[in-house]
Amino acid sequence: MKLTLKNLSMAIMMSTIVMGSSAMAADSNEKIVIAHRGASGYLPEHTLPAKAMAYAQGADYLEQDLVMTKDDHLVVLHDHYLDRVTDVADRFPDRARKDGRYYAIDFTLDEIKSLKFTEGFDIENGKKVQTYPGRFPMGKSDFRVHTFEEEIEFVQGLNHSTGEKYRYLSRNQSAVVPSSGREGYCGKNAGSAEEIWLHPVKTIKFICNVLMLMS
Secondary structure, three states, X not given: OOOOOOOOOOEXXXXXXXXXXXXXXXOOOOOOOEEOOOOOOOOOOOOHHHHHHHHHOOOOEEEEEEXXXXXXXXXXXXXXXXXXOEOHHHHOXXXXXXXXXXXXXXXXXXXXXXXXXXXXXXXXOOEEEEOOOOOOOOOOOOEOOOEHHHHHXXXXXXXXXXXXXXXXXXXXXXXXXXXXXXXXXXXXXXXXXXXXXXXXXXXXOOOOOOOOOOO
């Protein structure tokens, strides 16, 4: 695969990154713990409280999934659609695509931040069924979607409070998909998306590696 931006004809929409502790295993054979979506077994996935709990539990890595908004911001969200973990269908009932999904790329950051983030759920017989029934009942908690920059600043604050040294690390994986018309993925310029992805890192002088873009 070519590692170049010159001939990218595909759109960046989602990438996975991690923040790693400076105290992680020196021996490559030693096991490490990656907090997938934060401490998602205890708190709603990818929320700042979930990341704080994973940090406090001593995970070697905190994982982030990044999705771009309509107005070119990067938010931390596992899916490229919003309807599995927010009240977007209630707030914006006319904004779904043909497949019934509400894609982050169709909403501005302000719109996404106005949504209530909930436990993940599925629709069964027309009703919302939580992945973890009875835990943080939907509509009764005030979790929110946050940006990549906000998460970095949050972890830096935890570093300052605890004396720990979590740094940003990239994971080398494809961040592009074919422009085949698949719902939710098309319509963004790869070059500008890369700049947006790097911008918060550069702004706050965070030590980082560059995400590899593959085509």
